[in-house]
Amino acid sequence: MKLRTLLSLCAVGSLSFLTACASTQPAQDTSVFDPIEPVNRFVHNANGAVDFMVLYPAAMWYRDIAPQPVKTAVGSFVRNLNEPLNSLNALLQGDPDQAAASFQRFIVNSTIGLLGFNDVATDFGIPYRREDFGQTLGHYGIGGGPYIVLPLLGPSNLRDTTGLAVDYMANPLTWGARNSESLEALYWTGVGATALHTRYSTLDQLNELQKSSIDYYAALRSLYRQQRNAAIRNGTPSPVAEVEDESASYDFDDAVDGSANQ
Secondary structure (H helix, E strand, O other): OOOOOOOOHHHHHHHHHHOOOOOOOOOOOOOOOOHHHHHHHHHHHHHHHHHHHHHHHHHHHHHHHOHHHHHHHHHHHHHHHHHHHHHHHHHHOOHHHHHHHHHHHHHHHHHHOOOOOHOOOHOOOOOOOOOOHHHHHHHHOOOOOOOEOOOEEEEEEEEHHHHHHHHHHHHHHHHHHOOOHHHHHHHHHHHHHHHHHHHHHHHHHHHHHHHOOOOOHHHHHHHHHHHHHHHHHHHOOOOOOOOOOOOOOHHHHHHHHHHHHO
């Protein structure tokens, strides 16, 4: 069975389940639901081994060797690849202004900004905002569901894993890559650049998290939940108090501030 067909079936099944759990307010997960924790911990440890052998050394090399203008350009390029999905999901969330802004960013940065390596749209007063289908589902009140640690991709939940599958299928690059060698090269370049820049951007935050937490797995789980709640709120204050894992000891706001400065 082809990957796209499998993802389609999984996405449809998950959407059917999640839609039954929807409410009229944006979802804000306030507690941990981790029914397959032993499996998740195993995948978490396997991901940690891959990170230790591959991603972490690559990110350290990137941080120490690449000039800052190069890192800025790569970060801009990675964000630009997301703009078509940002625009689509903003539209699905009933926010045509943000959908238009993301589309404008994509056009401006892909042309004047040379494939997005220069974020001239921000200079023109059009700020970046990330949107994905997991956020879209959360916008319509669909909760995260069970916590899931995905191989290589890391923390997720049923809603956001469904969102990943839908975004993958909706991404124009995944379709174009099947019919164009140039688009296929761009797609895989984007995958590699995203993995490298994302790991570089979280070096300090994850190192600090690992040092300060009693249970790194539980701390990551808590941090992921907070981050996704904040993404669904689009920066607005939380309407509910979040229940923290006892083993987690980390300030999410500090992590966001630090990551934004990368």
